[in-house]
Amino acid sequence: MTRGLLRPVAGAAGTVVVLAVLVAALPWLWDSDPAATVLRARYPERGVDPATLDALRRELDLPSNPVLGAAEWLGGLLRGDLGTSWVTRAPVAPEVLGALGISLTLALAATLVAAVVAALLLLPGLLAGVRGRAPGRGAAVAAAVLAALPEIVLGSVLVLVVAVGWRLLPSSGFTGPANLVLPALALGAPAGGMLARILSASVEATVAEGWVRTWRSLGLGVPTLALGVTRRAVAVAVPQIALLVVGLLGSAVAVEQLFTIPGIGSVARGAVLAQDLPTVQAAVTLLVLLGLALGGLGVLVHRALLGPALSGRELTGAAETASRPASRTSVVVAVLLLVAVAAGLPRDPSSGNEARRLAPPSLALPFGADPNGRDLYARFAHGALLTVGSAVVVVAVCLVVGLAVGVGARSARAGAADVLNALPPVFVGLLVAAVAGPGLVGAAVAVALVGWVPLAVHARTLAAEARASGYVRAAELVGASRWRVARRHVLPAVLGPVTRHALARVPHAALALAALSFLGLGAAPDSPEWGAMLAAAQGYLERAPWTVLAPVVGLVALAVVLASARER
DSSP, rough: OOOHHHHHHHHHHHHHHHHHHHHHHHHHHOOHHHHHHHHHHHHSSSSSOOOHHHHHHHHHHSSSHHHHHHHHHHHHTTOOOOOOOOTOOOOHHHHHHHHHHHHHHHHHHHHHHHHHHHHHHHHHHHHHHTTOOOOHHHHHHHHHHHHHHHHHHHHHHHHHIIIISSSSSSSSOOOTTTTHHHHHEEEEEEEHHHHHHHHHHHHHHHHHHHHHHHHHHHHOHHHHHHHHHHHHHHHHHHHHHHHHHHHHHHHHHHHHHHOOEEEEEEHHHHHHHTTTTHHHHHHHHHHHHHHHHHHHHHHHHHHHHHHGGGGGGOOOOOHHTTTSSSOOOHHHHHHHHHHOOOOOSOOOOOOOOOGTTTTTOOOOTTBBTTTTTBBHHHHHHHHHHHHHHHHHHHHHHHHHHHHHHHOSSSOOOOOOHHHHTTHHHHHHHHHHHHHHOOHHHHHHHHHHHHHHHHHHHHHHHHHHHTTSSHHHHHHHTTTOHHHHHHIIIIIHHHHHHHHHHHHHHHHHHHHHHHHHHHSSSSOOOEEEEEEEEHHGGGGGTTTTHHHHHHHHHHHHHHHHHHHHHHHO
């Protein structure tokens, strides 16, 4: 048993070391000579002069090679030294740690919102379950829709309605508790829907256990039964709850940008765009280490609550439900979205007309016009090709990688893949943008780098079940090679479910790409990609709130497809 525990721990530790070295080498991954990067950032019109580069190296105290640089940076990290900014020449630690405190405050407030939302959604089903009745589907549908709703879309709607329309709360800044309400709602409500979905599956499994029927037959009251079921369900779902909290930190980057909150995500994004690599290194390192620590804490709490004998009862959650066939709702919404996009493709998305600048929606302009007088419906349709088309390519790559890794895995135990699963795409997007610069290709690479992990975990579990079956054991006994067994017996058993899982993840990948573009780490600001369109419309919410209509409609449609595709 000790060896079984040490193997995943060793895999996780190895992954952490690789990530640390990768972050330490960021300046040389960005450019073979970091001094040249600083020179171009400070003086874009000046050529690269060797004497100037030498002076910059002395000024910034840059090591001469990436190995020495990575070693020095990691040594400083162990001493608590996060480096010095290339832009301000000030120590990075005070700014990054202060920003981390703001992000943690936002994440805590969002966690409280998520807990309240999840409790309200779970209560009817929990009470019905402990009474031995079938729960209704209303709360489940509401949880599914909330879970799939993009934070940037919900935040934009809250700004538009509550801040701009009703003028009840501030729309930006971080000067007091009032500034925390809308961001916490935008971040916490979708997390509450996801938490309710995770716990509802755990509640259903717990209610079916024998001890619940025994307690009910003994005449114990509903409150006692409900408390016992809740404690058991929460214990089983602790690892996924921990990953959900980690996801709040990743999603907070987009929410911080939307509400102009100076959190660590905003600091990291600004540093990427300013090419201030030491600040990027510090911010990403703290985000990754905090995320991994929370994920690891969830696993330890899970084992402590359930014990080694019961630790295998982990819910696969989205991976299992996502592999089910899509519902009628998802098909209808997908068809409507496809028809709307096809109808808008013949329209011109790039020609502007000053006479119709910021024109409201009309029959001629169903979504209105942007600040340059361009047809927002045409940009919505062409942007779908970028957003959804890129997501299809990303998921196809993830499917191939996930099948190869999952079928090739020798066991279904946790390891490096589970560590990577704790990293939200935004974190990886910051790393990719720090190396290659912002761009849609870089955003797609960032989503793919973590998008294959759930598919690999799903394939790994199914492959382990297939290898335990009688016909596979028989093939091994007659001398079939490992490659032949995988190709002829294991892969056919895994391919169908994992492919359906991958298809259900297309909307998820599209929403992740849109979030990165919204942050300025994906498509170009003038692109019709939906996230870039939403970012460009933020400055016109008070004057022309309809400018967010086109990307919001597209992203909400994707959210509904994602929610419906995951319904039972």
